Amino acid sequence: MFPVGLVTRLGVSSPIVSDGKLIGFYDGWIAGRKFPVDMAGFAVNVQFYIQREAPMMPYSVGFEEDGFLKALRIKPEEIEPLADNCTKILVWHTRTVKSVPALQMPDTDKVSKTNLNYLKPQMVFQSPFGLS
Numbered sequence: 001m002f003p004v005g006l007v008t009r010l011g012v013s014s015p016i017v018s019d020g021k022l023i024g025f026y027d028g029w030i031a032g033r034k035f036p037v038d039m040a041g042f043a044v045n046v047q048f049y050i051q052r053e054a055p056m057m058p059y060s061v062g063f064e065e066d067g068f069l070k071a072l073r074i075k076p077e078e079i080e081p082l083a084d085n086c087t088k089i090l091v092w093h094t095r096t097v098k099s100v101p102a103l104q105m106p107d108t109d110k111v112s113k114t115n116l117n118y119l120k121p122q123m124v125f126q127s128p129f130g131l132s
Helices: 046-051 064-071 082-086 116-122
Strands: 012-018 021-026
16 A cells, blocks of 8 residues: 545545554545545555455445455555555646645644654645645
């Protein structure tokens, strides 16, 4: 998994990583999902997918990613934090409509002692002329 920028009201969707291990998720829409991640925020090894008998992605609006990852029977400890331990935003959503600026990340230990501290300066909170 890896962070995705310009997504949700928080501006980024990312696994939260501390000492190289997944400890949670930072996403603007948790909604009781086991894996609250954006579709662009993960990749699955083809051999792993085949070994898990190639499950289909269930269609449930807003829960496609969560359903797919649960169908693969992935355990949180099996998730590999990519993009330098999820400290770099290498995937960005783009939009052609005006959106509201992202909310600032809080100054808490959950931010300062994790990968979120490295993501914070890479995020787009507000751009000139009210465009984001």
